[in-house]
Amino acid sequence: MTSIPSKISEFEIVPIEEFSQEKAVWGYYVNSTAPINAEDLVQKVNQKENPLTQQRLREIADYLVNSENPQIVISVHGYGTRRSEAQKRYRKIYKYVTENCEPEKPNETVFIGYRWPAENPTKDDPQPPSNKPTTIGDKLNYAFQSLPTLLTIVLSFGLILGVITAFLIIARPFLVGHATAQFITLALVAIVSFFGTKAILKKTDLQDLLPRLPIYILLGGLLIGGLGIFLPLQLNGIVNGLFVILLILFILSVGIILALLALRLSTYLRDRNRAMNYGVVDLVELIRQIDQAVIECRQSEDIRIKLNFLGHSMGCFVVTNVVRILSDVFDTESINKQPSNYIGRVFSLGRLILVAPDISIDSIMPVRSNFLRSALRRCEEAYLFSNEGDLALRLASTAVNYISFPARTRFRGYRLGNLTVQRFADEYDYRNQRLTEKDYGIVNNKNGQIESPYCCLEIRASNREHQQLDELVPVGQVDKEIVKGSDVSTINLQDVRVADRFTYFDCTDYCDFTDSEPNIATGVVSQSLKKSALVVFDYLRLSIAYFVKGEINTHGGFFYGNLSQQLMYELAFLGFQGLLDNLKQGKNRDEQIQELSQRCCEKYIQVVIAPERVCV
Template sequence: MSHPTQAKTATEGRYLLSVEDIPPVSSAFPAYFVGSTAPNNVEDGIIPVKNPDEKIREIAAFLCAQSQPELLIAIHGYNTALGEFATDDPTSQRRGVRGWYQDIRNHINEHCDRRSAGLVLIGYRWPSEEIKGGGNDSFARKIRYAQQSLPIFLRVILALAFAALGGLVMAAFADKASGSMGFSIFGVSLIVLATVLVSFVLTLFLLRVVGYLRDSYRASNYGVPDLVELIRQLNKAVLAATPHENWSERQHIKLSFIGHSMGGFVVTDTVRILSNVFDQRSIGNLGTGNAAKTPSAEIGSVFSLGRLVLVSPDIPAETIISGRANFLSSSLRRFEETYLFSNEGDMALRMASTSANYASFPAKTREGGYRLGNVVVRSPQEKIAKTNRVTQYGIVNFNAYTVEGGQLLDVQQRSQGGIEPKQLSYLKTDGSEGFVSSFLSYLYILRDKPLSRRQQDILEPDQKPIAELFTVFDCTDYYELLPGAHGKAKQKVGLLTYALEKRSLSFWNYVRLVVALFNGTIDSHGGYFYTAPEHSAPGKPVRPDARVAKQLIYGLACLGFKSFIHSLSAGESSGESLGKAGLVANRADPRASLRDLSQLCADRHIQVLLAAERYNHDILGIVTPSDRNGY
């Protein structure tokens, strides 16, 4: 993004990062906005910013003073404006990524009472550009920049195509032979060729204007390195603030992330870089299915990876199944807890991301190029019923009505205690028997093909699918209630799709969602975070606040699974009744808390697939050193 020349104050200079407080400023819950100063275009200059060292030391000092220090970093996705914070002015509104981070801060402060007193929130911005343009990079300027940077080769193609069409038109008027069969065939062939060439150039031009590939480049080459540097600087500042502390004996700072869309890639790639590649526990041998690899959650000298919440992540769906091509499993398995929020109707991923990555992602089949944010949960019982209706919401692999008070489905007992997904047998092409995790039979990227069948194609011997570590929230049919006018009943409003309660959406459902995405009726990509304005603009559709989605995402990120489900049973909600979830204060049985979570999600038509590891750790209280072996 280009910027007008600004006067540089004595405290300003050229730095990699800018750091400012997220208002309202609070010493009890510090929150900061950290932005990469990398420009949108390489020719643009870097805006002078205040020296971030003071704020870095301020964050480090707060963390060092806590008995349970935690750092939560939220990262936005593609096509995101900088925006602005809301102020005390009643007419001001939160906008763009600044507004989103302020909303996270306010939600956690108001509704997550069980959070650690040592929690710090950082909202990180990498240099993304809006499709419609913003700031000094208006849409008109984006078009002009695209024209100016068009390569000579493509200009020549356009010139030849238009010259050929012009020559054909002139010949048609000047030459009597234009009516002959030969001329007609030649003319049609020339028109087809010219049309193909012009379409090729216009497609590349459109990709440039849309900015997806440009954002991908900036996320990879600016966003990731600058986030790495932020964490390195915090690590350095913490060590400097505690010169006499032995951090190998002290509790590390829990480092958690919320990654939305392309922000999910920024998170996972950052962790790959920060991970100690020489850690003996993560080296193992050169075998692709080496079960001895148990990488540590520790990052640097003072951090330990905590929770990862991916919301509509713009990364390949292959990342949750195993194989030689799974380049992200090394970072995903380092987190203590991992969560995925997805929906089938996310048209930004289904159209833009999948299409843009078609030429670059090395897959032979269509499902190989699908994105993780489009993975959906389907109960195997629904397939048996042969219906296109969703018959079960809530935790679909949990039976709440057993004698024990609840039990996971499709699991088997482990020799070291606890449970694990059953292994389903299948016949390999060579006639031998193979096994695949039953957990994958609940996950789909194609209408009638679960990920268990995809895993059969690429599974490495003795390797477990990383998907088993995820708890998945399928929000395809997620809705909230809009108060009815003039005494009428409350209206169900889908926040991400039209909440049709179908097992699989049809082509025309997708078309309808595309129209809704462009006219602003439904945001199928970012509706998880929707905050309803106090006063709706005239003519705009009224939508309710995404209350439960935000409660789940922010609650799991800052509390963790065990504390979050206990907060439900204690009645700590976002200020409204949670529906039918019969909440009882201070329940001692964790299965009762799990039933509350299942009912909360069922009431809002969210399908949940619970990881066996979460059940072992947080419900049964069973943790063994070998839990992560083989992933």
Template sequence: MSDIQYPYYTIKSLGDLNCKEDKIPGYYVISTATINVEIADKINVHEVNGVNKKNKLFIQEIAKRLVDESKKKDDPPELVVHIHGYANSRKDARKRYEEAWEYVNSPDSKLELAKSNYVFIGYRWPAEPPLKEGFDSLKALPILPSCILKISSVVVISTILLLLITPWLEVRLNLLSLLIFVIVYAVCTVMFIKLNLPSKTAKLINLYLFFNEIALFVPVLLCYIFFIIICSQLRIFSIILCGLIIGIISALIILRLLTYSRDRFRASNYGVLDLVEFFQDLQAEKIRIEGITKSRIKISFIAHSLGCEVATQTIRILADVFDDDAINTVKNQHSSNISAVFTLGRLVLVAPDIPIESILTTRANFLKSSLIRCEEAYVFSNEADLALRLASTAANYFSFPSKDRYRGYKLGNVTVNRNPNSPPNKNGCQDPNSPPNKNGCQDKYGIVNVQKDKLQNPHQYLEIRTYQETERKTLLELSGETQLKENAIADCFTYFDCTDYTEEEPEKGILSFARKKDCLTLCDYFELCLAHFFGFPRKIDTHGGYFEGKFCRGLIHDLAFLGYEQLLGDKYYSNQDEFSNACKNRNIQVLLASNLLASKKIPHPCDEG
């Protein structure tokens, strides 16, 4: 078995249309990493050879398709990789990829299937749905907090029972107090052993744990006798103190049950490396078929949530910092070539769970090193994203080195200033020539930063909004500068603020209630929590709803497959104004990156010097 290469991933086909030449083939690549390291992989040892053979056949099929397309057409063949985000189960990930694949092969898509040279890949890394672990999370609790949790629970429960029973009997019964304590302690001990040991554990180990519990019981009992029975005035204090301890440990357990930190670890340590392995195998197969040629495979990414980190870190690994292209990049000669056979195309980040610091800092970071090689880059965000505002920022509080909450926000929290061009009027709007809506704000949607054919830098329009109007901060305020440099990373993206995004028939908000407010309030977030978690009064997915709305889902995939320039063609949108109006009709705010101007005369904002 030592000579057998254990597979890092498995490949399956999406749908049954791959045999048709006029369809874009789709594949489902699944990392074989498991949710927990103790769980054995589902692939049996005897099946490893079979999985490796299937993977090899699929790799050959994908490589042959791409090589054949490169010989038929002048344009390079393209591989579009879709990567899911935080807390997506395997079933949910496959469903999203199948829907995406069906869309690009449907008449609704902007692609000319007969002329297409694409291959679609849906990549599944081992994410975990929240709360799935349940009581198993207690098994992973370290010994010290586990013992503290048990002792605190025993003290609280037994003391409360004592306070309830003593008045009823109208007498102080110390023996009754001891009896209650012993019973509660015994019950908690049995539960502790059951939770921490599998059912088929050696009796010797059970006996060892039993004597450990007896040894712990004696000092705990003595403390209980002194603080609860002898010093009866300390009972309430003991309940409060132990309750506080239980609350702190329970908060840590809840954070674990939300799975955010665990998902981030798996994304960085399993998801990235297994995807790199797939690209290595594909590169080796292409070189085997035709050797190293000038023909390259263009890779574009659609990434959602934590999948954005998987995508950008994968690009960073594939782009060797010591190769000639990377060295030329440092010298401002931007090359999209990565590895021996790939070139980087478009990068579409949807609700990116990437620190906002990555677009503010002047230091080297994985986002910048990925971004400078992209032809085009897009960010889809919205103010109402509860996953990024709650789970992500809560985890950042413990791990991210910032001294205020603003720098702890994510790129997916960045929104477009509703009224960026004029001082506020008495209604709170910033354009005195435009009438306010019923909420006192100007409805400014569509392309915002192109006025009279003149492009303004996107970073001038970006901000972080909280539930308090007084706490909103612009990107410039966060950076501490009066003006970002011309080569600012923030200006390399085209931004789509989908906070008020609506669909027609009937018109309703997809990612929020779409009330067109200048800033969402605490009451708005409370309503969104009810809608997001409990489906009241209707279900709203504030984090993944981008793929549920027809227009937004189509826009994401069309940009990834075609890019902005091809999208503005006679067959799609005749000009930039028509595209702007289409976004405006659905209440989406757009900030164009400098390299998307039709004139193409303004230098790329990532160019230094």
């Protein structure tokens, strides 16, 4: 057997637990070795220094080659997830799967819990070179140390001179005519100007680069101090007007710097950069290395290993971009918009499960090609879990994407995880209604006819601000783009509309037993108010429950509810038919789908099912 070519330095592979060759599901943690910060040491994992990585790849390849129906399920975490938190979740998924989803035959599935180097806003696990936890204080220090030179100059002028100006506006009436107080105040202004600037330069590590800056700010402070202290009270109106204008300018300059510091400390944009440049690239390399290992171990030429993905939050961004890279968009089948689900030499794309996806809402209503559309064309099944009360997406992600996503309206700036099932007739429907039990379960099955998911979904900000996808981009416009230059009679529009490929689980009102509350059914991802739309007061209560009390996890609660776990994990490991068989064994498909609808109805989940899931 030849060795795997090229260095293996992008990831480390560790078994979740010890397992025998006959076990039906093997589980591994796979950690990208990319550092959180560019200056951190990269953990070296290559053939010479750690042969275990190569050995694990061969183990995985041997296991899959000896399977009749081999598959890999890859779970990817979201933004701000610490390594310990990711491993805890993957261990939990693996435990659930081995207890509930193991197929009868051995050697079927390899589960990979993949961690890319996300940065938690408050505290990170130990990192090289110090191998100590990185706290919020450390992050603040790093934020100042990496502040660009120009921004440091602006911050120094704005903060120091702003404080002096504000003080003089207040103290000026008490200083005029008191010579001793005037000179003491001027001396204090000089001290604050010089040493305050020195302190900022020390914090930002720019003492050597900007040695004259304290002198310049000292001169500026003395000029402002001289005007405020020594000009007579008869000019009070002019002086105060000038000082107010200066103070406003100083506040604006400091405010801009503080806003940038806040964006950095939120780690959202930094994590998005890591997700694209580390997470995506390293996961593609992992799959490439498995492909190579399987090629070397396979007994025959016709082996096909199904790849399934379970992504959460920003992990959905990683997953869909990985699928896009793995797909060959230049082959003939792809150009004809009917690509095979085969990728590479041994893989085929299976199931795609997106949980609270931090992806643009624009990705499922395209009037042009996009990364999700190219990924979906190759997947056998696709599912999406969302929640109207998802505060992480509705606040942090939407706010940050306000400055980065090219949209003219609020609705087009929302995330895919904000997408919910339609509860209003149109944009001008302002009803404040309560939902009843009949409003839950599969809602787009109208007397045996499956309504297009695209026409059943909407974005809601309140009962007075909401729009359906069909109102944002009319379905006719989408269809025109799809069929442009093609023979309409040869195209099934529901097969190629991106939105219609997904089955949607709107968990806004989801009420169930959870890991922390196994005996009391509670709201899992929101407070299960069963209202047509959440309003400001509802979001306030939900924020207290999420941020202060820690009672509800609006972004990750899907991983703690009993039914939501069953849906996500069994769809990922068994597929839609496997889930139906587990729900109601030995019945026909229609009865099984009805059972799924009933289970979701009992837990107040709204489901919009993809037509292809029903019309097999």
